[in-house]
Structures are given as C-alpha cells and as structure tokens.
Amino acid sequence: MRPTLLGLYATLIYVFLHLPLVVLAIFSFNSSKLTHWQGASLIWYQTALTDPALLEATANSLIIATFSTILATIIGTLAAYALWKQKARWITASLSVSLVTPEIVTAISLLALFQIIFRTLSLQLGMHTVVLAHLSFCLVYVVMVILARLRTMDNTFEEAAQDLGATPFEAFWHITLPMLKPGIIAAALLAFTTSLDDYVITSLVAGVDSETLPMIIYGMARRGVNPAVNAISTIIVVGLGVLIVISQRLEQRT
Amino acid sequence: MSLRRIFLLPASLVTIGLFLVPMTIVLAYSLMTRGPYGGQGLPLTLENYQRFFDPLYGEILLRSFWIAGETTILCLILGFPLAWYITRSGPRRDLLLQLVMLPFWTSFLVRTYAWVFLLRDTGLFNTILMATGIISQPLPLLYNHGAVLLGLVYTSLPLAILPIYSTLERLDYSMVEAAADLGAKPITTLFKVILPIATPGLRAAAFLVFVPSLGTYLTSDLLGGGSTILIGNLVQNQFTTARDWPFGAAASLILMAIVLVGLWAVTRNGEDVL
Numbered sequence: 001m002r003p004t005l006l007g008l009y010a011t012l013i014y015v016f017l018h019l020p021l022v023v024l025a026i027f028s029f030n031s032s033k034l035t036h037w038q039g040a041s042l043i044w045y046q047t048a049l050t051d052p053a054l055l056e057a058t059a060n061s062l063i064i065a066t067f068s069t070i071l072a073t074i075i076g077t078l079a080a081y082a083l084w085k086q087k088a089r090w091i092t093a094s095l096s097v098s099l100v101t102p103e104i105v106t107a108i109s110l111l112a113l114f115q116i117i118f119r120t121l122s123l124q125l126g127m128h129t130v131v132l133a134h135l136s137f138c139l140v141y142v143v144m145v146i147l148a149r150l151r152t153m154d155n156t157f158e159e160a161a162q163d164l165g166a167t168p169f170e171a172f173w174h175i176t177l178p179m180l181k182p183g184i185i186a187a188a189l190l191a192f193t194t195s196l197d198d199y200v201i202t203s204l205v206a207g208v209d210s211e212t213l214p215m216i217i218y219g220m221a222r223r224g225v226n227p228a229v230n231a232i233s234t235i236i237v238v239g240l241g242v243l244i245v246i247s248q249r250l251e252q253r254t
Numbered sequence: 255m256s257l258r259r260i261f262l263l264p265a266s267l268v269t270i271g272l273f274l275v276p277m278t279i280v281l282a283y284s285l286m287t288r289g290p291y292g293g294q295g296l297p298l299t300l301e302n303y304q305r306f307f308d309p310l311y312g313e314i315l316l317r318s319f320w321i322a323g324e325t326t327i328l329c330l331i332l333g334f335p336l337a338w339y340i341t342r343s344g345p346r347r348d349l350l351l352q353l354v355m356l357p358f359w360t361s362f363l364v365r366t367y368a369w370v371f372l373l374r375d376t377g378l379f380n381t382i383l384m385a386t387g388i389i390s391q392p393l394p395l396l397y398n399h400g401a402v403l404l405g406l407v408y409t410s411l412p413l414a415i416l417p418i419y420s421t422l423e424r425l426d427y428s429m430v431e432a433a434a435d436l437g438a439k440p441i442t443t444l445f446k447v448i449l450p451i452a453t454p455g456l457r458a459a460a461f462l463v464f465v466p467s468l469g470t471y472l473t474s475d476l477l478g479g480g481s482t483i484l485i486g487n488l489v490q491n492q493f494t495t496a497r498d499w500p501f502g503a504a505a506s507l508i509l510m511a512i513v514l515v516g517l518w519a520v521t522r523n524g525e526d527v528l
Contacts, residue, residue, distance in 0.1 A: 010339040010350075013332065017357050017411065020368035023378060027371070036381060079265030082258045091262065091269060096521075098273045100513055102469020104486045105506045108493045109276035112283060112503075136272035139265065168257045197361045200471050204493065214363050221367045221476060230371065233364040244359040248352065 021237055028230035044231040054216055054232065061213040064127060064202075065195035068134035073188040075135075076142025077180070081172060083143070084150040099140045106137065107204040114205060125207035133205045134198065138191035145190060149183030150176075182250040189247035193240050277510075284503035294500045302504035311488070315508070318485040321399070322467035325406040326414075329463045330456060332407070333414035337455075338448075340415075341422045351419065358412035366476050369405050370396065373477070397479035405477040406467050413466075414459040421455030422448075461520045465513050485509055 031041035048054060083092060098106070110133050114125060157179070161171040199214035206212065213232070220229045284302055286294040305311050340350045357365060372378045373395040380392040395401060425448065433443040449456075471486035478484070483491075485505060492502025 006335060006339050006342075010336055013336045013411075014353060016408070017354065020372060020408070021357060021360070021365065024364070024368045024371055027378070036385070075264040075268060078261035082261040082265075085258050088262060091266060094269045094273055097514065097517065098269070100465050100517055102466065102471075102486060102509055102513065104469060104471040104489050105280075105509060106276075108489060108499075108502060108506060109280045110272065111493060112279045112499070113272075113276040116279065132272060136268060139268055143265070172257070193359065197363060199363050204490075214361075217363055217367065218476075221370055229367065233361070233367060237360045237364055240360045241356060244356065 024230050025234040025237070028227065028234040030227060033227060044227040045235075048228040048231040048235075051228070053211075054213070054228075057211050057213045057216045060127065060210055061196055064130050064134060064210075064212065065192050067131045068138050068195050069188050069192040071131070071135050072138035072142050072191045073184060076139050076187065076191075077146055077184055079139075080143045080146035080150060081176065083147060095140050095143055098136070099144070103137075103198075103200040107133075107201040110136070110201065111204045125205055125210070127207075127210045129205045129207070130202055130210055130212070133201050134195045137198070137201065138195055141190050141194060142187040145187035146180065146183050149180060149186075153179060186247040186250050189243050189250075193243055196236075196240070280503045280506055283500050284507050286500045288498050288500050302500045303508070305501060305504070306508065311505075314483055314485055314488050317482070318468055321403060321406065321482075321484065322464050322470075324403055325410055325467040326460050326464045328403075328407050329410050329414035330418075330459060333411055333418055333459065334452070334456070337415050337418035337422050340419055341425070351416075354412050354415050358409075362409060363472065365409055366405055366473055369401070369408065370476055373401055396477060397481050399478070399482055402474050402478040402482045402484075405473040406470060409473065410463040410467060413462040417458035417462065418452060418455040421452045425451050457520060461516055465516055468512060469509050 027037075028044055029040045029042070030037055031043055032038035079091070082088070110129075114129050118124065153176070157175050158171045161175050162168065166174070197214060198212075199218055202212050203215055203218070206215065213236075217229055217232060220226045283294050285298045285300070287297055287299055287301075289295055306315055336354070340347055340354070343350055370377070374380070375392040375394075375396070377395070379395060380389075383389045384392065429447055430443055433447050434440075438446070469486050470484060471490055474482050474484045474487055475490075478487075485508070489502050489505045489509070492498045492505065496502075
C-alpha cells in the first residue's frame with residue numbers, strides 16, 4: 001500500500017463523514033426557501049428561534065434530559081462501583097442485553113409496561129414516562145463509562161484508607177469518588193446528549209403534552225422543505241459537538 | 255446490608271422494572287391473540303410467530319437481514335483501510351480518531367436528515383444536476399433501498415472503524431516489516447499477518463454494525479419511506495397504526511433472538527460487553 005493512495009482514500013472517507021453536515025450548516029444560512037443559494041441570511045434562525053412549538057419542545061427536551069441524566073448518573077455510578085468491587089452476573093448480563101436491544105424493541109416493551117400500569121392507576125403518558133424510558137437507556141451508558149474508568153484505577157488508595165480506619169463508605173466518598181469525577185462528568189454528558197437526541201423511544205412513550213425537539217424535527221423532515229430544520233439541526237450539531245469535545249477532554253485527563 | 259448491596263439496589267430496581275419486566279410482558283403478548291378492537295387476550299397461540307412463514311412478512315425479515323449484511327460488509331471494507339491509515343499516522347492519530355467519532359456523537363437524527371436534504375427531489379444533488387443541465391427531471395434518489403443502505407453505512411461507519419483501530423493499534427509493526435523482508439508481497443502480508451491479528455476487532459465491528467442495522471427504524475423510515483419496510487418498521491407499525499400488539503411482540507422477539515445469537519457469538523470467548 002503506497003501512503004499517498006491511502007492518504008487520498010482517507011481524505012475521501014473524511015469528506016464523506018463530514019460533508020453532509022457541513023453542507024446542511026451552510027444552507028441553514030441561505031436566504032431562499034429553495035435549495036438554490038441566494039445569499040447569506042439569518043432568517044431561518046429567526047424563524048426557528050421564534051417558533052413557539054419549537055421552543056416548548058426544546059424546553060421539554062432539556063427538562064427530560066436533565067432529570068434522566070441526574071438519575072442515571074447517580075444510580076449508574078453507585079452500580080458501577082458495586083460491580084467493580086464484585087461482579088453480579090445477572091445485572092451485567094441484563095445491562096449488556098439492554099445495550100444491544102434495538103431501540104424500537106425497548107420502545108414497545110416500555111409502551112406495553114406503561115399501558116398495563118395505567119390500566120390500574122389513572123395516569124397518562126407524559127414527561128414522567130419519557131424520563132423513565134430515558135433513564136433505562138442512559139443508565140447502561142453511565143455504568144459502561146464509569147466501569148471502564150474504574151478498571152484503570154488503582155484500588156490501593158481505598159485499601160490504605162480502610163487500613164487507616166475509614167469505613168467502606170468513607171473510603172468511597174473521600175477517595176474513589178473524587179478520583180472518578182472526570183469519568184462521572186463524561187458519563188453524564190454522554191447520557192445528556194443521548195437523551196436529547198432520542199427519537200424512536202421518546203415518540204412511543206411521549207404524551208400529547210411532552211413533544212420533544214427530535215419529534216418536531218422528525219415531523220418537519222417528513223413534511224418536506226423547511227430550511228428552519230437546517231437551522232435547528234446546525235444549532236444541535238454545534239451544541240452537541242461542544243459538549244462532546246468537553247467530555248473527551250475530561251476523559252483524557254488523569 | 256453491605257455497602258455494595260445498597261449501591262446496587264437502585265440499578266437492580268431499574269433493570270428489573272424497566273427492562274426485565276417489560277421484556278416479559280412482550281414475551282407474554284407474543285403468545286396471545288389479538289382482540290377484535292386491538293388489545294390482546296387468550297387463547298394462547300403460536301400463530302403470531304407462524305405468520306413469518308407468510309411470504310409477505312418473511313420477505314421483510316429477509317430484506318432486513320440482507321440490508322444489515324450489506325451495511326456490515328461495506329462498513330468493514332470501507333473502515334479497515336481508514337483504521338490502518340489512522341494507526342500509521344503518528345502524532346496526528348488522536349486528532350484523526352476524534353474526527354471519525356465526532357459526527358458519530360452528534361445527533362443521529364440530524365445525520366439522517368442531512369441525507370434527506372441532499373437526496374430528495376428538491377434536494378441539493380438534484381438541484382445541482384438540474385441547474386447544470388445534466389438532467390431535466392429530478393432523479394429518484396430518495397425512498398429506495400440504496401438510500402437506506404447509504405444512510406446505514408453513513409451512520410454506522412464510525413462504529414466499525416473504532417474496534418478495528420483498537421486491534422490494529424496493538425499490532426507490532428515490525429512483524430509487517432519482517433514479512434516484507436522475507437519477501438512477502440503486501441497482499442500476502444495483509445492476509446497472513448495483519449488480518450489474523452485484526453480478527454477480534456473485525457468481529458466486534460461486524461456486531462456493532464449488524465445489530466443496530468438489523469433493528470433500524472429511523473433510517474428506513476426517513477430514507478426508505480414506504481418502499482423499504484424493515485422489521486423495525488413492522489414492529490413500530492403493529493404497535494401504532496395496525497394495533498396488532500401480539501404480532502408486533504412476536505416480531506420484536508424474533509429480532510431479539512437474532513441479536514442474542516450475535517451477542518453470544520461475540521462474547522463466547524469470555525469478552526464482556528460492559
């Protein structure tokens with residue numbers, strides 16, 4: 001393999017991976033409603049940012065992502081710590097299977113569960129069901145990231161603390177938890193971005209009052225030409241991109 | 255109760271309540287009969303599974319397999335040289351790897367939508383081709399098998415590159431040089447030295463691409479329209495418009511069975527997923 005040929009090939013793949021998003025971003029600044037370039041303008045950003053339905057959906061998405069991230073991060077960190085101390089086969093196996101379960105299957109299984117619960121209690125689909133659904137998939141990501149981080153860590157600090165008289169909880173709280181902090185933040189960011197982006201599961205377990213941003217984008221994308229979608233998409237990609245770069249920086253520390 | 259048990263308790267409850275119980279409900283539904291107005295009840299039956307022997311539904315299953323297989327092969331072929339290139343690029347390695355992963359971590363929905371924007375009748379490709387006079391009518395680029403395949407390859411490629419990269423990174427390059435010194439042609443070195451070492455990475459990559467592609471719903475829905483119904487769309491449809499939950503549940507479990515066989519194949523050598 002000659003390096004120049006391989007380099008050319010690599011460039012082509014990078015173009016393939018990035019060009020669609022770059023083109024989308026460029027056309028979000030197009031003043032025309034059509035795909036012809038007519039000059040730069042911020043009109044679609046103005047349209048997107050003043051659309052009440054869109055703003056409400058954005059608020060919903062952020063609320064859902066915040067709640068499910070906080071829950072998943074706390075529960076997942078504790079679980080990863082426990083699994084690091086000693087394996088628990090059935091939990092690891094269940095989490096692994098849920099990680100590879102197709103989203104649509106997770107979605108319908110949760111829908112079936114909620115429907116049975118609602119038959120006995122007079123509740124309805126809404127933000128709470130979306131938060132629970134997001135908690136279930138965010139939890140797996142958190143456990144995965146934190147467990148990987150714990151496996152690279154040195155157990156002797158905790159042992160030393162316990163030898164010096166710390167209780168197991170004190171050793172966890174004062175020694176391991178501070179060392180885990182970058183990993184916890186990275187895991188939380190991953191959970192947050194995954195929650196913000198989810199469409200398939202959300203669309204099945206959301207109620208009439210809990211439409212999220214991806215649901216609005218999906219609806220607009222299906223209806224046809226609407227450059228406002230390009231504008232929102234660009235905001236999302238840039239926003240998520242910044243969050244991801246931050247989380248990767250944190251990941252690389254220590 | 256030990257600290258470890260207390261720490262594991264909330265996650266156990268979530269796993270039982272939001273994964274194991276829902277899956278058991280789906281299993282139960284798949285064995286029930288659909289009621290006259292939707293809903294499900296007795297008698298118990300295997301008929302929901304038998305319907306996959308009907309060519310209409312069997313075809314959907316086969317089509318899902320076919321497109322997931324095509325996606326996997328394309329991703330491995332396209333991803334392998336790039337993974338090799340990244341491992342051989344010295345100090346720029348981390349940057350090049352992050353450039354692969356960056357689109358992957360940003361919105362899945364937006365990445366799929368980007369192709370709708372490029373491919374549809376009034377999309378960028380058709381607009382350019384028509385403006386330059388190459389075509390007079392827009393080409394039907396969207397809502398077909400090829401568009402779905404393109405979308406799947408586009409979204410899955412980073413998932414293939416990462417595990418291949420991690421195995422190639424551990425490869426001792428002096429072995430490649432030794433093979434060359436001993437007179438092996440590059441192609442021989444590739445097949446006798448590099449590929450055997452990269453096999454675990456290729457296997458992981460194949461799994462990571464095949465499984466989500468097989469169960470895809472969003473990609474086939476947005477890029478395939480009504481013309482490329484895959485098993486994920488069938489499941490979604492049975493639980494929404496068609497309101498035949500028992501049949502949708504059976505389709506879900508067939509999908510799960512295939513996924514579990516794949517999971518077993520990848521982890522049987524003792525490698526953990528988590």
